[in-house]
Amino acid sequence: MPIPDPIAFTIFGVDIRWYGVLIACAIGIAVALTCLRAPKHNLTADQMLDVLIFAIPGGILGARIYYVIFEWSYYGQHLDQILNFRGGGLAIHGGLIGSFLVAYLVCRRKKLDFLDALDLTVPTIALAQAIGRWGNYFNSEAHGGPTDLPWAITVDGVKVHPTFLYESIWCFLLFFVLLAIDNRRTFVGQTICWYGILYSVERILVESLRTDSLMIGPFKQAQVLSACIILLAIALMVYCRRQRRIDTAAYLAGGHPDFQTKKDGTPVRKAMKYPEVTHEP
Numbered sequence: 001m002p003i004p005d006p007i008a009f010t011i012f013g014v015d016i017r018w019y020g021v022l023i024a025c026a027i028g029i030a031v032a033l034t035c036l037r038a039p040k041h042n043l044t045a046d047q048m049l050d051v052l053i054f055a056i057p058g059g060i061l062g063a064r065i066y067y068v069i070f071e072w073s074y075y076g077q078h079l080d081q082i083l084n085f086r087g088g089g090l091a092i093h094g095g096l097i098g099s100f101l102v103a104y105l106v107c108r109r110k111k112l113d114f115l116d117a118l119d120l121t122v123p124t125i126a127l128a129q130a131i132g133r134w135g136n137y138f139n140s141e142a143h144g145g146p147t148d149l150p151w152a153i154t155v156d157g158v159k160v161h162p163t164f165l166y167e168s169i170w171c172f173l174l175f176f177v178l179l180a181i182d183n184r185r186t187f188v189g190q191t192i193c194w195y196g197i198l199y200s201v202e203r204i205l206v207e208s209l210r211t212d213s214l215m216i217g218p219f220k221q222a223q224v225l226s227a228c229i230i231l232l233a234i235a236l237m238v239y240c241r242r243q244r245r246i247d248t249a250a251y252l253a254g255g256h257p258d259f260q261t262k263k264d265g266t267p268v269r270k271a272m273k274y275p276e277v278t279h280e281p
Contacts, residue, residue, distance in 0.1 A: 003155060006138045019135030026131035027056060030124035040183070041120040043112070050110060051117060055103040062098015063090040070214035070221060088139070091214065092129065093225055115244065119191035123178035126195065130171035136164035144209035161209045170202040189240030196233030200226035 008018045031052055035045035067089040068075045068082055075082050100118070107114040136142035143153065144161025152159035177198065182191040203226045207213055213220040 003140045003153065004138060006140070017135075018138035022135040022138075023132050026128035029131065030121075030128040031056075033124045033127070034121050037120060037124075041116050043117065043120065047110065047112060048117070048120070051103050051106045051112070054106050055099040058102030059095040059099030060085075060090070062101070063092065063095035066091040066094020066097065067214070070216075088141070093222065096125075113188065115189040115192065115240065119182055119185065119188065122192050122195040123175050123182055126171045126178055126199065127175040129199075130168045130175065133164045133168040133171070137162070142210065142212060145211050160211075163206050163209050166206050166209075167202060170206075171199070174198055174202075186246055187240050188244035188246065189236060193233045193237040193240065196229045196236075200229045200233070 004018075006017050006019065007015045008021045009016050031049075034052065035048050038045050038048045064082075064085060070091070071089065081087060103117065103121075104114050106112075107117055133142075137153070140155050142164050143155055144163040146158055147161050148159065149161070151162060151165070153162045153165075154160075174195070178191055178195055181194050185191055204223050207220050207222045207226075210220075213222060215221060216224055
């Protein structure tokens with residue numbers, strides 16, 4: 001499978017790459033689906049937009065900072081390139097850390113449940129990753145070592161593992177798995193925990209094939225961090241299962257204070273009532 005032209009089109013002499021187009025489309029689709037699903041978490045589209053409008057830039061900045069830190073041997077000698085986003089260099093783990101940190105701060109200020117907001121958002125994050133990974137294909141990056149498999153891509157005349165494709169397929173399937181988990185969750189935090197576990201398992205496996213990994217000494221940093229995320233997600237799941245449980249039996253019986261039963265017997269969340277805000281003169 002040959003590599004196509006990385007340039008999608010040109011505007012006023014500026015080349016617009018497929019990588020940027022795909023990332024922008026992935027973000028747009030993720031935001032739209034998150035806002036569409038917001039009522040399932042007793043949130044509004046406006047509330048989620050208030051969070052995402054800050055979390056997305058935070059994620060982009062976090063992805064860049066993370067990459068620069070692990071490539072400091074280069075950027076330390078070329079400080080003028082640190083903010084050159086068009087020159088490449090974004091790391092998904094840094095993007096997740098940056099966006100989650102900003103989202104936490106916004107949720108705290110807006111008095112929104114951070115874990116509940118993450119449960120809502122992570123299925124569409126997985127979908128965005130599935131779409132965005134194809135940008136690596138157009139840039140001839142994030143690939144694996146030589147292989148004779150029929151789905152290999154050709155980079156510099158050598159057939160190599162299309163690791164971007166492996167992750168794209170996994171994340172696309174993960175999107176549907178997380179949707180199913182989120183629609184049937186029994187405790188707040190369940191969906192984000194499973195995202196942390198399932199995505200990290202894939203990353204550990206696929207990273208072993210890649211040839212351009214960021215490193216921590218002799219170890220691939222994505223594998224080290226993914227292993228830590230799995231342990232953290234398991235610990236968080238144990239905590240949330242005990243402390244943030246959703247009383248499914250109660251609301252199915254119509255007795256849960258946060259739910260009411262429709263005429264057809266379907267349980268739905270009641271509209272949240274916010275306390276009136278008064279301003280002192």
